[in-house]
């Protein structure tokens with residue numbers, strides 16, 4: 001295979017991987033109530049960030065935390081689906097797997113909430 005053909009085939013594969021990833025995000029947003037809530041909170045934080053003129057460092061912290069929470073929720077959704085496929089019945093280990101996966105989202109959501117509190121509360125207090 002020529003070099004150019006290989007480059008074209010590799011870039012088509014990469015584009016397809018992006019499409020599969022975006023399809024996965026869209027499917028999780030459609031099916032998961034918590035994902036909708038995370039996205040709503042993210043939009044509100046972005047609006048508050050512009051209104052309260054947060055600094056570049058604060059934006060970077062918010063962006064990293066948005067990524068952590070949403071990636072965590074996607075991984076949790078994928079784990080829930082795998083558990084539902086391989087264990088459609090009640091099982092102690094299935095319960096633990098789902099609870100631990102949910103716990104990982106909770107850890108990043110708490111970190112995001114604490115960081116949000118530290119960034120936004122002083123700015124809101126300064127307005128009052």
Ligand SMILES: Nc1ncnc2c1ncn2[C@@H]1O[C@H](COP(=O)(O)OP(=O)(O)OP(=O)(O)O)[C@@H](O)[C@H]1O
Nearest residue numbers: 032034080087088089090091092094095098099102
């Ligand atoms: N197969 C199972 N065996 C034992 N316990 C389970 C099983 N499936 C779910 N559970 C328990 O029920 C809880 C809720 O599971 P479920 O699959 O409904 O997820 P969920 O909390 O609705 O997640 P989400 O809100 O993200 O859809 C789990 O955290 C777990 O404690």
